[in-house]
Amino acid sequence: MNHPKPEEWVPYLYGESRPEVARELAAHLESCLQCREQLAGWRASVKRLDNWKLPRTGRADVMGVSVLRWAVATLVLLLAGFAVGRLTGPAVDTESLRSSIEPELRRQLTEELTSVVRAQVKEAAESTLHTAAREAEAIAAAYVRGLQAQRAEDRRAVETALARLETERLTDLATLKQELDTLAVNTDAGLRQTTAGLVELAHYRTVARGSEPE
Amino acid sequence: MNGLWISTLALLRGRSDEEAMSRVKAYDDHEEFAWLLKKWQEPIRRLCTRLTGDAGQGEDLKQETFLRLFRNRRQYERSAKFSTFLWRIALNLCRDEFRRQERQRQFLSPPLDAREAEGSEGAEAVWEAPGPDSNAVSAEEGALVRKALLELPEIYREVIVLRHYQDLKLGEIAEVLGIPEGTVNSRMADALTRLGRALKPKLRPSLARAAQPGKSPKSLLCYESSKT
Structure with a gap:
């Protein structure tokens, strides 16, 4: 198959x-x-x-509940107004009454809903942006601190390296001086030996010339 | 309920996400941005939480997503679908977070053998002692699902989260991920198979020891049998 x-x-x-x-x-x-x-x-x-459920955020719940409460309150008021009107007023054509007030009610409801939600949205956005800005500042501060620490560490490393170089230079200078001294002593000894040789040679020649027949 | 109000408001406003984002792009319109933020913050938070498995990180990544959306507003093309643009930003941030966690894990975590041993002990404890309360059982089951999802490779976790929890169609997922729909289907098939294996009920060791030859293996399934 x-x-x-x-x-x-x-x-x-x-x-x-x-x-x-x-x-x-x-x-x-x-x-x-x-x-x-x-x-x-x-x-x-x-x-x-489906068993992995996430809780809703607190802010969203508060916003949802407040809008819901507002809507329920509006509905209750409308119903109460309608009931009072029905009980106290003369018989009216409900259809025409509803059609006359519905657009106005709808407009007011829309305006009020929009303003409430807009205010809450603005508050939510401001809060989010404020939090984000605070976090960005904290990150920037941590970054600067990190840079400063890195720079201080680099400076210490350079200073250590320079000190080591200076020590090496002084050691080399002392060694060179000692070697030059040794060379000078050796040269001096050689010169003295050569002079003595020359004097001895001159003495032999003088003796040899005196003993030759006339 | 909140979603209903927002949809109603969007209808009353008579403006789409794309138009709002275009205004943000053209005029830095803060009111429109606030409206988009209000409408999309919850889906984005849930996506990031599902993908990272951590509510705190989900919240942080959500904020970072909207910061990046505003920072990258000039890159938005009016012809593109706003939701696709936003999902992509969030997914990229989540992927960056996975890479960071992966690097951290390589340096900080105990050796794999130790972790596997620890994980298997934890899972065993869950299977061994299911609480009598149905809420507790459900929470345990939720924790198991979360763990199984987090253990899936990233490419499989993404398609499952986008399809199942964010309710995107397979074609939309292909658009968001920038891959052919066939690839999405094949990833999803692999993902569901792997998930099935990861969630497969385990045998209770004590019951397995006591099992008699010829006894139905189904009666030994400690979790599924208690549920069904």
């Missing part, structure tokens, strides 16, 4: 297959236990995903 590919079942699972494809897949399902089990497993997993 040729089974549809797993990816072909995904739109079917979510009800997004084209009708003719959905019909073919449904027909296949009736005769194929393997695909039925696979799809049942997926459905079970999808169903279990």
